[in-house]
Amino acid sequence: MLIGIIGGGAAGMMAAIQSRKCNAEIQIFDANTDLGRKLSATGAGRCNISNQHANAKAYFTDDGHALGTCFEAIPNAKVLQALEEIGIPSAASEDGWVYPLSYSAANVVDILVNNLQGISLFHNTLITDIQKQGNGFLLFPSDRSKPHPVDKLIVTCGSPANPQLGARGELYKALEDMGHRILPVRPALTPIETDPLPFHKLQGVRLDAEVHLLHGEQEIAATVGNIIITQWGLNGPGVMDISHFLDPQKSEEYSLRINFAPRCADGLRSALANPALQNLSPTTLLKGYFPAKIVDFFLKQTGLGQVNACHTLTPQQKELLLKATRDQRLRVKGVRGFKFAQASVGGIPLAEVDPSTMESRICPGLFFAGEILNVLGPCGGFNLHWAFLSALLAAHGVQSAITS
Known part of the structure; x- marks a missing residue:
């Protein structure tokens, strides 16, 4: 019995390690020189491997029930236990983000690779076509060399996100030819490009914000998180987590409404009314809540930059200032695309997979794991958690298929 795994990322390596229980020969085919290239860059090199708040409702997918x-x-x-059993213990931060105790993505990749002893690794082998052969499959490399026959196949080759790290999304056509639908693949967890005005002087400002994505006047999505103002738009989890809702063909129809005071609006209102703070200038008072650059922006926008003391502000002026902190609008120009995307949305519908085994409902013996499936989580370890979870399910599914 020969198990083939296309893709040597987080899902592919975990699926291979767990498939050892099948007592079968295992082969991994990866297009890169080194396995785990995308994994080595995750979490700013610290490898945010999971999240304590990972659950089905936290993800975007075509089949929430599955x-x-x-x-x-x-x-x-159980996912974290499986990681610890192969040498990757972890701990959660206060916000629930789970990291390896080493805080090193390079170490995580090294440990996964070292757990692959006895598994055949085909580096620099880009599989571009799959054909059914009896109860098994033939895998065709891009160099047109001899095809590789396998009995069971796990596809974990990811998506086109982050092509500079070797991502390609090369198998969609082959999987479509085998009978699967391919949902439109779009970049996700990617920065959003906007009109530079009115924030053109705020480059580098980083703060928490509530961001609403609007199509016309209809709200499509909203999130609260850290954002970074750049020369071309907005970056950070606060916008990346909703970027996949943008239709790239209609980018000009979208806008962002930004609340820069999602957690301090009540405190700021109270401060503006507090008698003990009335001799402070609006500049000084606002600097207790916001970075200096954006304070200057709020005051210039409202025309209150020359006010020396809060007690001279009228109630209407105070409301105007509060509104400036809570309601800023930006016209969307688009998203930064796959090159800057951490993930994608689309691909193989989860509805076409048995959720307890990750086996294709269309083609028996074919299994999936990771980003090739239409499952997307927010920033914070959710997508690596899905990679490991789906890999465990696929490995168990292959084992059941072999023994049944």
């Missing part, structure tokens, strides 16, 4: 079945089959603690 995703719920996945999470019921393997609880979060």
Whole structure:
């Protein structure tokens, strides 16, 4: 029995390690010289491997019920246990983001690779076509060399996100030819480009904000998180987490409404009314809540930059100032694309996969794991958690298929 795995990333390596229990020969085919290239760059090099708040409702997918079945089959603690059993213990930060105790993505990749002893690794082997052969499959490399026959196949080759790290998304056509639908693949967890005005002097400002994505006047999505103002638009989890809702063909129809005071609006209102603070200038008072650059922006926008003391502000002026902190609008120009995307949305519909085994409902013997499936989580370890969770399910599914 020969198990083939296309893709040597987080999902592919975990699927291979867990598939050892099948007592079968295992082969990994990866287009890069080194396995785990995208994994080595995650979490700013610290490798945010999971999140304590990972659950089916936190993800975007075409089949929420199926995703719920996945999470019921393997609880979060079991995913972390599987990682610890191969040498990757972890701990959670106060906000629930889970990191390896080494805080090193390079170490995580090294440990995964060292767990692949006895597994055949085909580096620099880009598989571009798959054909069914009896109960198995033939895998065709891009160099047109001899095809590789396998009995069971796990596809974990990811998406086109981050092409500079070797991502390609090369198998969609082959999988479509095998009978699967391919949902439109779009960049996700990517920065949003906007009109530079009125924030053109605020480059580098970083703060928490509530961001609403509007199509016309209809709200499409909203999130609260850290954002970074840049020369071309907005970066950071606060915008990246909603970037996949943008239709690239209609970018000019979208806008962002930004609340820069999602957690301090009540405190700021109270401060403006506090008798003990009335001799402070609006500049000084606002600097207790916001970075200096954006304070200057608020005051210039409202025409209150020359006011020396809060007690001279009229109630209307105070409301105007509060509104400036809570309601800023930016016209969207587009997203920064796959090159800057951490993930993608689209691909193989989760509805076409058995959620308890990750086996294709279209083609028996074919399994999926990771980003090739239409499952997307927010920033914070959710997508690596899905990679490991789906890999565990696929490995268990292959084992069941072999023994049944």
